[in-house]
Every structure is written in C-alpha cells, then in structure tokens.
Amino acid sequence: MSGSGKDLILRHSNxxxxxxxxxxxxxxxxxxSGLALFSPFFFWLSNVLGGGSLMRFLHPIAGVALVVLxxxxxAMLMGDNRWLPNDSKWVKHMAAYMRKEHPDxxxxxxxNAGQKMMFWSMVPIIAVLAVTGVLLWQPWFAxxxxxxxxxxxxxxxxICAFVMFVGIGIHVYAALWTKGSIDAMxxxxxxxxxxxxxHPAWERDAGGKxxx
Amino acid sequence: MAHTSLDVVNxxxxxxxxxxxxxxxxxxKLIDISRCIGCKACQSACMEWxxxxxxxxxxxxxxxxxxxxxxxSWTLMRFNEEVIDGKLQWLILKDGCLHxxxxxxxxxxxxxxxxxxxxxxxxxxxxxxxxxxxxCTAGCPFHIPRLSGKDAKVYKCTLCSDRxxxxxxxxxxxxxxxxxxxxxxxxDMLFEAEHRLVDLxxxxxxxxxxxxxxxxGGTHVVLVLPHGxxxxxxxxxxxxxxxPLLQVWRSGLARAAGVATMxxxxxxxxxxxMRHGPLEVPPEGDQGVKP
Numbered sequence: 001m002s003g004s005g006k007d008l009i010l011r012h013s014n015x016x017x018x019x020x021x022x023x024x025x026x027x028x029x030x031x032x033s034g035l036a037l038f039s040p041f042f043f044w045l046s047n048v049l050g051g052g053s054l055m056r057f058l059h060p061i062a063g064v065a066l067v068v069l070x071x072x073x074x075a076m077l078m079g080d081n082r083w084l085p086n087d088s089k090w091v092k093h094m095a096a097y098m099r100k101e102h103p104d105x106x107x108x109x110x111x112n113a114g115q116k117m118m119f120w121s122m123v124p125i126i127a128v129l130a131v132t133g134v135l136l137w138q139p140w141f142a143x144x145x146x147x148x149x150x151x152x153x154x155x156x157x158x159i160c161a162f163v164m165f166v167g168i169g170i171h172v173y174a175a176l177w178t179k180g181s182i183d184a185m186x187x188x189x190x191x192x193x194x195x196x197x198x199h200p201a202w203e204r205d206a207g208g209k210x211x212x
Numbered sequence: 213m214a215h216t217s218l219d220v221v222n223x224x225x226x227x228x229x230x231x232x233x234x235x236x237x238x239x240x241k242l243i244d245i246s247r248c249i250g251c252k253a254c255q256s257a258c259m260e261w262x263x264x265x266x267x268x269x270x271x272x273x274x275x276x277x278x279x280x281x282x283x284x285s286w287t288l289m290r291f292n293e294e295v296i297d298g299k300l301q302w303l304i305l306k307d308g309c310l311h312x313x314x315x316x317x318x319x320x321x322x323x324x325x326x327x328x329x330x331x332x333x334x335x336x337x338x339x340x341x342x343x344x345x346x347x348c349t350a351g352c353p354f355h356i357p358r359l360s361g362k363d364a365k366v367y368k369c370t371l372c373s374d375r376x377x378x379x380x381x382x383x384x385x386x387x388x389x390x391x392x393x394x395x396x397x398x399x400d401m402l403f404e405a406e407h408r409l410v411d412l413x414x415x416x417x418x419x420x421x422x423x424x425x426x427x428x429g430g431t432h433v434v435l436v437l438p439h440g441x442x443x444x445x446x447x448x449x450x451x452x453x454x455x456p457l458l459q460v461w462r463s464g465l466a467r468a469a470g471v472a473t474m475x476x477x478x479x480x481x482x483x484x485x486m487r488h489g490p491l492e493v494p495p496e497g498d499q500g501v502k503p
Contacts (some may be wrong), residue, residue: 037322037345039467040225052323052343053364100488138346139359150350151457158461162470169477177485179492197493 008189009203017188019073026066027168033059034161060137067130074123080110081120087113107201118171125160125167132157219377222329224321235331240398241371241382244408244436245446246417247392248304250275250289257387258287261372281307283360283367287384290447296439303439305446306384306393309356309369311335313429316454319462320351333398333432334373339365351462353428353452371432401434408436427453 012020033055036045049055086106090113093103097114111119135145135153142150175181178198184190195203220230259265266284269277275291287308294301315335318327326341327348337348337357344364348357357368372382380386381395394404405422412420421440424430437443443450460466 038470040227040322040324041467041471043225043322043324046343052341056343056345057364098484098488100491136346136350138344139361139364142346142349143359147350147352147355148455148457150346151455151461154347154350155457155461158466158470162473165474166477169474169481173477173481173484176481177491179490191493194493 007192009192009195010188011184011190011195012188014188016073016076017185019069019076020185023066023069023073026062026069029062030059030066031161031165031168033062038158038161060133063130063133066126070122070126074119077111077119081116083113083116083120084109087116090114091117107204108199110199110202110206112199114174118167121167122164125164129157129160129164132160219330219332220328221331222315222318223325224318224327225324230328237332238398239332239334239371239376239396239432240401241385241433242394242396242401242404242436243306243433244392244394244405245304245306246408246412246415246420246436246438247390248289248306249390249392250291250302250304251389252277252289253387253389254306254384254393255285255287255289257383258369259285261375261383262286262370275302281356281358281368283358283362283365286367286369292446294445303446305448307356307447309335309371309433310354310428311369311371311432312353313431314454316351316353316428316458317348317357318351319454320347320458322347330373332376334371334376335432336370336373337366337368339363339367342366347462351454351458353449353454398430398432398434405434405436412436412438423448425449425452427451 029049032042032045033049035042036049036052036055037059043052046052046055050058086108090097090105090108093105094114096103097105132153134141135150136142136157145153175185180190180194180198184194192203219234219236221232221235223230264284264286266278266282269279271277272279274293276289278285278288281288287306290305290307292303292305294303311334313333315327315329317337318329318335321327322345323341323343326338326343327335328338329335342365344359344366346359346366348366349355349359357366359366372380372384375382385393385395394401396404402422402424405424409420409422417438417440419441420436420438423435423437423440423443435446435448437446437448439445
C-alpha cells in the first residue's frame with residue numbers, strides 16, 4: 001500500500017464513462033417509453049418522449065442503440081467481471097454487507113460480486129429484449145412473424161423489461177448508497193482510500209493504473 | 213372512424229370508464245355463404261363508400277382479388293378452392309372484421325382511445341390516436357387489421373359505423389344482389405340465421421352451422437357456413453379466442469404487478485437508506501475491516 005489516501009486514481013476511463021452514460025440515457029428513454037406502452041397509467045410519458053407515434057417509432061431504434069453501445073462496453077468490462085471463488089463468499093455475506101457490518105468477505109477486485117451479478121444478468125436480458133423486440137418491430141420485422149409468436153414475444157419482452165428495471169434500480173441505488181461511486185463514474189477517479197476500502201485487491205494489483 | 217361519442221362503451225388503454233348511460237341496439241351483419249354468388253359487389257361498395265383504392269395487382273392464379281386484405285381493402289371475397297364429392301367448389305369467405313364482443317385488438321392496444329367499441333357492438337379504430345405499434349394485429353384471432361406502410365396507422369372494416377349511426381345498413385349489405393348479406397339487430401340476425409340453417413339442412417347440407425364464436429364472446433358479423441363442421445376450410449379459425457398470452461401480457465393484473473415491483477424497489481431503497489445511511493469510507497486509521 002503506497003501513496004496517500006487522498007491521491008486520486010483512475011477507476012473508469014474516458015471511453016468507459018462515455019459508454020456508461022450513453023447506455024444510461026438510452027436506457028431511460030427505453031424504460032420510460034416501454035412503460036408508456038405497457039400500461040395506460042403511464043401513457044402520459046409519451047408526451048415528454050415526442051408523442052405516442054414518435055415515441056413508438058424511436059423505442060426500437062433506441063433498442064438498437066442500446067445493443068450497439070452496451071455489448072462493446074460489456075466486452076470492455078468482461079475481464080474484470082469474471083467470477084472468482086471469493087465472489088461466492090461475498091454473496092453469502094451480502095445481507096451483512098448491506099447492513100454495513102463489514103463482514104470478512106476477502107479481497108475485492110475491481111468489481112464486487114454484487115456488481116458482477118448485475119453485469120452478468122444484463123448481458124442475457126438485453127439480448128432477449130433485443131430478440132423479442134425485433135419480433136414486435138413494426139413495420140419492418142413484425143409482419144414476418146405470426147400473431148402467436150408476437151404475443152409470446154410481447155409477454156417475454158415485458159417480463160425481461162421488469163427484471164431489467166429491478167436490476168438497474170438496484171444498480172442506481174447501490175451507486176447512490178456507496179458514496180464516491182457516482183463521482184467516479186462522472187470524473188473517472190476515486191481516492192486511494194476509497195479504492196482500498198471498497199476494492200482493496202484492485203487498488204493493490206492495478207496500483208490505480210487499471211482504469212477501464 | 214367516428215369520434216368518441218356517448219355510445220362508446222369500451223376504449224383501449226383508458227384508465228377511466230367510458231360513459232355508460234346510453235345503450236343502443238346491438239347490431240349484426242349476417243353473411244349467408246350459401247347465397248353468395250361471388251360477384252364482389254360488396255368489395256366495390258366498400259371501396260366506394262370508404263373512398264378506398266387498392267393498388268392494381270396481378271393475376272395470381274386464383275379468383276381472389278386483390279390477393280389479401282390491406283389498408284385499402286377492408287373486405288375481401290376469398291375463393292377457397294375445395295374438391296367436394298369429386299367436384300371443385302368455391303368455399304367463399306367474405307373476409308373482414310367480425311367485430312368481436314371481446315375484441316383482442318382492443319385488449320392489445322396501448323394507445324388510449326385508438327380502438328373503441330360502441331354499445332351497438334361495432335369495434336372501430338380511431339386512426340388519429342393510433343401510434344402504429346401493431347399490437348392489435350398480434351391480438352386479433354382472425355388476422356384482420358392491417359398496418360399501412362404510408363401512415364403507420366392500422367385500418368380495418370368499420371361495419372360502416374358512420375352509416376349505421378344514421379340508421380343505414382353497411383355499404384356491402386346495401387350492394388348485395390342475392391340477399392347473402394343482411395343487417396339488423398343481432399337477435400334478428402341470429403333468428404334469420406337459424407331459418408337459413410333449416411333451409412340448408414333440407415337442401416342436404418347436414419353439417420351447416422352458424423359461426424358466432426363463443427371464444428371471443430360472439431361476433432357482430434355472423435356467418436352461415438354450409439360446411440359448418442369445417443370452418444377452417446373457409447379460412448376461419450375453429451375456436452378463436454383472445455388467448456392466455458395476450459390475457460396475461462395486457463392484463464390489469466400484470467400491469468399492477470409490474471408497477472408494484474417497481475414501487476417495491478424504490479421503497480426498499482428509501483427504507484434501506486433511512487435505516488443504514490450511506491456506505492462511506494471510514495476516516496483514516498479506521499480501516500481494519502473491509503467490505
């Protein structure tokens with residue numbers, strides 16, 4: 001452990017932060033327009049998303065944007081999200097972690113097991129949303145599929161969207177809860193003390209030069 | 213086509229109940245296929261009244277023309293070719309919206325008021341409210357609504373709701389030269405259909421039947437099928453229904469469950485923060501325990 005706790009070290013590169021916020025903006029449009037299409041209770045959201053027709057037109061295009069932005073970003077982060085033996089230990093102590101009881105959960109690398117679960121749940125869910133979304137995409141793709149296939153796609157799409165919302169909800173809350181992480185995603189840096197506390201193995205191995 | 217009126221009893225994607233005070237006579241169109249000579253006058257009348265002109269297509273080897281329903285063809289004579297008792301026969305279907313009592317299109321539609329049902333039973337699309345998602349085409353058990361490539365709006369037979377509203381019969385019915393098409397109260401049409409059945413059975417069509425499928429709550433277009441045991445031969449589903457996938461996907465219960473899930477996530481976050489506060493790096497010198 002070298003350097004003062006106040007040193008700033010790079011946690012998220014420029015590319016990583018830009019990709020993250022681009023994905024976030026696209027997700028917000030997709031989520032709100034999806035909600036408007038899912039329930040009449042939220043149809044008023046169409047008024048702030050360009051009106052019903054335009055909102056509906058943009059939703060699948062935003063979906064393509066999500067796929068195009070998310071998967072290269074995910075490929076960039078994949079190495080740091082490999083599941084390690086230590087991660088299972090983290091999961092076992094997750095409840096205590098959430099109570100801030102600082103259980104002994106070993107050395108955390110760049111991402112803790114919670115972050116890794118978030119990562120690995122989004123990878124297949126966005127794929128399923130994309131595939132079912134193509135089946136529903138009017139007027140270009142949907143006409144090639146039967147009504148029954150499109151009904152099934154609609155239901156699966158809705159279920160996955162809610163799983164995604166829950167995942168992203170937890171992600172946003174975890175970021176709000178863990179002080180310093182939102183700053184890190186905006187400016188890219190964390191203090192050495194933050195790195196040592198939350199991700200000691202990353203701080204030690206990367207020495208603060210492993211921002212990806 | 214027509215705008216919201218007091219006679220609307222059911223609207224897509226509305227959180228409010230439409231006015232229910234008035235109720236009008238439940239209507240139906242009766243199509244007696246045994247009397248149809250395939251003249252296509254109904255198709256022409258539909259085009260005339262509704263100012264529709266489909267593209268001129270090409271001969272595709274059968275008598276059905278145009279080849280399919282479209283945003284410009286709201287009714288279509290389908291000439292299904294069948295060999296019965298060694299003879300080629302046309303099992304003609306006057307295809308178009310059946311105006312279900314329990315319409316899958318309306319259930320599927322996410323745009324408030326884009327699909328309405330009048331108290332007379334007519335299911336009508338309000339194209340100015342339509343957002344072009346095509347969910348109605350997935351919800352319809354009869355494959356009727358067609359999304360236009362020009363304006364991304366969906367069109368189908370209106371049962372001439374504009375004519376019916378002023379006491380006229382639909383244009384197709386007015387044009388039919390053989391009495392294959394009738395229009396009146398649903399009760400009268402069913403009564404008439406039973407009469408036609410008796411006649412058909414006498415003429416040797418022992419399996420003749422009335423097509424008014426229960427799976428969609430009955431329809432406001434009722435057919436008399438000479439080969440009533442085989443509706444599929446006419447291109448009609450034997451047991452059309454809205455179906456469990458659509459019921460779940462577009463149900464109030466699914467919507468409530470979805471919204472409750474979201475609310476639960478938000479509440480859990482707020483409560484957790486109130487109870488435990490933020491996770492912060494402890495002050496220097498107090499880093500014995502690490503998460």
